[in-house]
Amino acid sequence: MYKKHPRVPDAALGRDGGGTSADSAAAAAAAHQEEGKAGDEGDDPDQAAPPRERARSHVPPPLGDGGDDEEGVDFVSRLPDAVLGVIISLLPTKEGSKTTTLSQRWRPVWRTAPLNLDAGDLAPDGEALAALVDRILLAHEGAGRRFCIPAQHLHDRPDMVEGWLRSPALNNLEELEFTVLEGPCYKGRLLPPPPSIFHFSDTLRVVAISQCRVPDCTDLMLQFPKLKLLSFQQVKISENSLHSIMAGCPALEGLLLRRCYGFRCLRINSPTIRSVAFHSPCCGGHCDGEGIKYGDETNRWRRKYRKNIKSFNICLKTIVLDDYRGSNPQIQFATFFIQNTPKLENMIFTGGPNNGNAYFIAQQPKLLEFEKRASETARFHFRPKQCYYDWVHIKDVHDLSLADPFECSC
Known part of the structure; x- marks a missing residue:
């Protein structure tokens, strides 16, 4: 019996939780080299470990035999x-496409995996991007998970977009997004959403529609039983259509309305919704929103619609009012929520020029009637604008799923 050769220490093999397989291999090689030197330099050849022992101590056991030295095995490729x-x-x-170059094992996987096609990750634009999307959809053999393209393609090549949405590569699609960049609103003629989106009504979980008009007849077909996140940006839609679509989304958790017009009132009656973002400045010369009026005019929405509210038990926990200047319409709007939100925890007033002025802040408890608040634990904060981004850090529909959508992400 020969003497058992000591194992390489666990720390050298990176078993402390922070090492990698590359680090383990390097440590084992270094230990092997030091042992070789010790055997060459010793005066007594019997003191050196037998070659068979040295070789045996560094050869990893076969996969699955319970050995300790399995760090160098590519377990991911075995999945x-x-x-x-x-x-x-x-x-x-x-x-994802680069994984085809890893090895022969990975080469066919991307073509059959659920497709995540986001044109924002691709370099070309315009005709070159359209040709690339065409090639990817034709070559893909699996189902679709996400399809995201600029809304400009809806105007420039609507027939091609309709063909893309009917591709077998997008079967069972879960996320459909037509995106827009920051900048002025689209001033051309708005087209209806592609009819093919109705084919995915049973599978879609995320929908972002931009630079379209939603005809009143369309709302009868826009029924998404599994939809969780819905976004309309630069969309013309009537009040009836908007409310009908929301009623057809029983699992809806997040709603984003940005630069939309055609409706004057937004009613939300949903037991599942958690996040709502509404931003409606003038878009393409359209200023139809009557829900909130800023300036010196009378706050008409409060006077006109308060009698129509069926329940004052508003379940919001955090409310953020951006660009708060202390005008009468803003005060009336804020006091409505202060007095009708029993679960309110924090109300934040940001962005106004006087939000850092001690005298201005001292006047607000009386003007906003804090003593009549519905929540005894509510706290009120007045903060100057933290950054110069004009939208409350909700840049796309996916931001609605964040735990704190108001947190500055700049």
Whole structure:
């Protein structure tokens, strides 16, 4: 019996929780080299470990025999194709396509994985981008998970977009987004949403529609039983259509309305909704919103619609009023929520030029009638504008799922 050779310490193999397989291999190689030197320099050859022992101590055991030295094994590549496909579908489009160059094992996986096609991850634009999207959809053999393209394609090539949405590569689509960049509103003629989106009504969980007009007849078809996040940006839609669509989304958790027009009142009656973002300045010369009036005019919404409110038990916990200047309409709007939100925890007034003025802040408890607040634990904060981004850090529909959508992300 020969003497058992000592194992490489766990710390050298990176088993303390912070090491990697590359670090482990490097440590083992260094230990092997030092042992070789010790055997060459010793005067007594019997003191050196037998070659068989040294070799045996550094050869990793076969997979699954319970050995300790399995750090160098590529366990990820041994996963089933279905699991690898889910991993790839969560990567950006460009990064997901690069997995085909990893090895022969990975080469076919991307083509059969649930497709995550986001045109924002791709370099070309215009005609070049359209041609690239066309090639990807034609070559893809699996189902679709996410399809995200600029809304400009709805105006420039509507027939091509309709063909994309009918591609088998987008079967069982879960996320559909037509995106817009920051800047002025689109001033051209708005087209209805592509009819093909109705084919995904049973599977869609995220929908972002931009630079479209929603005809009144369309609301009867826009029924999404699994939809959780809904966004309309630069969309013309009537009040009846908007409320009808929301009623057809029983699982809705987040709603984003940005630069939309065609309706004067927004009613939300949903037991599942958690986040609502509403931003409606003039868009393309349209200023139809009557819900909130800023300036010296009378706050008409409060006088006109208060009698129509069926319940004053508002369940909001955090309310943020941006660009608060202490005008009469703003005060009336704020006091409505202060007096009718029994679960309110924090109300934040930001962005006004006087929000750092001690005298201005000292006047607000009386003007806002804090003593009549519905929540005894509510706290009120007056803060200067933290950054110069004009939208409350909700840049797209996915920001609605954040725990704190008001947190500055600049």
